[in-house]
Amino acid sequence: MSEEAKLRETICRMARSIFERGLTGGASGNISARLSDGRLLVTPTGSSFGDLDPARLSLIDETGRLVGGDAPTKEMPLHSAFYDTRGAKSGAIVHLHSTHSVALSMLPETDPDNVLPPLTPYSIMRLGKVKLLPYFRPGDAAIGDAIRGLAGKRSAVLLANHGPVVAAKDLEAAVYAMEELEETARLALLTRGMKPKMLTPEQVRDVVDHFNIEWD
Structure with missing residues (x-):
């Protein structure tokens, strides 16, 4: 099986798993992954993660032009x-409308520089700091401008009233990091107002230093 054929199958398999576990519903969410020659495979606009066709994934060339498949996500x-x-550092990107992450994005007390409280070491290891970006209309080019404004310093962002976006070295890593983001958001909501014992600053620094995490 060629690299492209294998990646097409992997995107559809992992998207279906995300859908079946209720991490994104309907026709929401999108995935892209980069081939070794620089082309991208992208989930099409209006498509459901539960019913993707590998042959219809959007194929985007190095200039951003659609060269195969259906029209890509907006x-x-x-x-x-x-x-x-x-x-x-970015071989794949996952964007979902996962419930707990979106809920966290709407709470006024959420830290815009780092939306996830230090409840476990795993969110730190997989995500670093997650930046909260303001609300933009879905598909607005200004979302891209806001991400570019971070100058590559964050691998994950949370779009207010919209959902999380995670970039990682490959699709598997991006999906695992996204799952960790949603699970930590869920823990944050479950323990809100209960004064949970969080990791201390010293414990956070130990994780950051030991695993060489980006922490700017």
Whole structure:
């Protein structure tokens, strides 16, 4: 099986798993992944993660032109911004409308510089700090501008009233990081007002230093 055929199958398989576990519903969410020659495979606009056809995934060339498959997600500006600013660190990007993450984005007490409280070491290890970006209309090119404004310093952002976006070295890593983001958001909501014992600053720094995490 060629690299492209294998990646097409992997995108559809992982998207279906995301859908079946209720992490995004209907025709929401989008995925992109980069081939070794720089082309991108992208989930089409209006498609459901539960019923993707590998042959109909959008194929985008190095100039951003659609060269095969259906029209890509309208959220291409945010995907392009991560690829442009993160370089080789970004081999895949996942954007969902996962419930707990969206809920966290709407609470006034959420820290816009780091939306996830230090409840476990795993969100730190997989995500670093997650930046809260303001609300933009879905598909607005301004989302891409806001991500570019971070200058590649964040691998994950949370779009207010919209949902999380995670970039990682490959699709598997991006999906795992997205799952960790949603699970930590769920923990944050479950323990809100209960004064949970969080990791201390010293414990956070130990994780950051030990695993060489980006923490700017």
